Amino acid sequence: MFETTTYDGDRTKQYDMLNKQLDALLTGETNQIANLSNASALLGQFLDRTNWVGFYLTDAEQNQLVLGPFQGLPACVRIPFGRGVCGTAAEDQTTQLVMDVHAFPGHIACDAATNSEIVIPLIKDGKTIGVLDIDSPELNRFDETDQAGLEAFSKILLRHI
Template sequence: MFKLDPIKKMDEEERLKYMNMLLKSQLSSEKDNLANLSNATGIIMACIDRLNWAGFYILRGKELVLGPFQGLPACNRIEIGKGVCGTAVKTREVQLVPDVNLFPGHIACDSASNSELVIPIIKSGRVYGVLDLDSPEKERFTELEKKYFIKFVEILNEYVDWRADT
């Protein structure tokens, strides 16, 4: 059982550390990829404020396909190199975008989103997808969050078999 009351009293870094601890605890007791990715999005939404979307896009062939998420319905498929998510896959780099309206080729799945943080999921040199976080606030995401969400994906990589269908 998750205890979320303590989060209200935590500063940003404590909250991010707690989020990653919750993730590791949740993943260590479950083997199903779909359950784990679904719970990962729930943990994000419970621990991180001012988000309107958190979820995964999984690489299937030459495009990203929508995976488990929390938020409004989203784009089902994204081409590699298109939008923030497709760019993260193509470049294999984290995309911290303070204002998505200034990002060339941004795909507006939800017109309320104004900033985005996308972490590519790379394991053993292969890209498997992305973790995508959206906020209605411009300049919402911090370098500290970037650091801890990179760790979040590293924890996922310990427990999720990305080669299996999720």
């Protein structure tokens, strides 16, 4: 259905294409789990040099994130707000672009192979409803182009959940 995209050429244009594919894939579907599942699968196909792509969803009563749809090895199930990269992104409502997770204070090692990570908070009506979490076994895997493309991806996703 979708071609695997590599990082040859203009990455900004590739993210633009990815984001158009996401919008087309989710249009007409209202089920949150289905849309998050397809979004993680699409990212898993698009991104290379990653070992985990998925979502954590907010459990407001417990003030924590709970594992949602993902691609990769089994993961931590619950992450408190303010703890680790995901919890920090959720609490601060800011993207966390981490070049070396081992240097991040309080990093939670769900997969010992992960060396870098990007986490984008999903914010709706001023509240964090979850995060998009992407891990890589490489140091310095993600950069500002990835951040801009994935933040745009998340905005499109939020319109469909």
